[in-house]
Every structure is written in C-alpha cells, then in structure tokens.
Amino acid sequence: MKNIYLIGFILLMLMHLSAAEPDTLKFQEGKMKSPALAIGLSMVLPGAGQMYNNKWFKGAVFLTAETGLALTASYYYIAYNNDPTPESLSNAKQFTWFFAAVYAYSLIDAYVDAHLSAFPSERFILEPDPETNGLQLSYIF
Numbered sequence: 168m169k170n171i172y173l174i175g176f177i178l179l180m181l182m183h184l185s186a187a188e189p190d191t192l193k194f195q196e197g198k199m200k201s202p203a204l205a206i207g208l209s210m211v212l213p214g215a216g217q218m219y220n221n222k223w224f225k226g227a228v229f230l231t232a233e234t235g236l237a238l239t240a241s242y243y244y245i246a247y248n249n250d251p252t253p254e255s256l257s258n259a260k261q262f263t264w265f266f267a268a269v270y271a272y273s274l275i276d277a278y279v280d281a282h283l284s285a286f287p288s289e290r291f292i293l294e295p296d297p298e299t300n301g302l303q304l305s306y307i308f
Contacts, residue, residue, distance in 0.1 A: 198285045205281035209274050216277025220284055229273040236266035 200220055209216025214230035217223075243259035296303035 200281040200284040202278045202281040205277040206274050209277040213270070213273060216273065217280065220277065220280040222280055225276070229269070229276075232269050233266060233273065236262055236269060240266055 205216040205219050207216075208219050209229075212230075213233035214226035214228070217226035217229055240259055240262035243255050243262060247255040247259055294303055294305070295301075
C-alpha cells in the first residue's frame with residue numbers, strides 16, 4: 168500500500184514539473200559591461216560606475232552621499248586644526264569612516280551591476296493603465 172502512495176506522489180510531482188513554465192531569464196552574450204571599467208570609473212568619480220551601468224539615479228545618490236560625507240569630514244578636520252577639541256576630531260574620524268564605507272559599497276555595487284548588465288531586467292514593469300487613466304507598476308516574482 169505504501170508503494171502505491173509513493174508511486175502516486177512521484178507521478179504527481181512529475182506532472183507538476185512538466186506543467187511548469189520554462190525559465191525566461193536568459194543571459195545575453197556580448198552585452199555585459201566591463202566590471203573593471205565600472206569599478207575604475209567609480210574610483211575616480213563617485214557614482215560614475217553606476218552611471219556607466221545606466222543606473223543614473225543610483226549614481227546621483229552615490230555622488231551626493233560621497234561628496235557630502237567628504238565635505239563634512241573636511242569641515243571637522245579644519246575645525247580641529249583651528250580649535251583642537253576631542254569632539255571635532257571624533258566627528259571628523261566618524262565621517263571619514265562613513266565616507267569609506269559608502270565609497271567601498273559604491274565600488275562593489277558598480278562591479279556587481281556591470282556583471283548583471285547582460286541579464287534582462289523585466290521584473291519591474293511600469294506601463295499605462297487604461298482603466299484608471301494612470302500608471303500601473305507590476306513586480307514579477
């Protein structure tokens with residue numbers, strides 16, 4: 168009796184597998200951007216690697232964040248040189264570490280985005296919705 172249930176379960180699983188949709192995520196050969204160039208651009212100019220990968224908003228965010236953190240750290244270092252207090256030195260070091268963390272993250276992000284540039288990005292779909300005369304945002308799992 169147990170064998171019949173086992174065979175039925177296996178047949179049910181095989182039928183489910185045969186009804187599954189084929190994988191539509193296909194790697195497009197030859198369209199991958201250069202990860203070395205992306206990371207190099209991001210090293211020279213904050214956010215340039217993201218912009219090279221056509222991630223313009225993300226590039227602008229990294230450019231703004233890194234510039235703001237670098238200027239804030241510079242401000243506290245200058246304040247420490249003019250009036251050496253432990254608080255200004257502590258703030259300067261803290262913002263320097265924040266800058267280093269954001270800088271490292273932007274390099275890694277540019278590298279990964281360049282590697283994934285050959286895959287289609289059809290998960291988020293923004294299209295007009297005629298029923299509501301607006302836009303519809305869809306996410307495909």
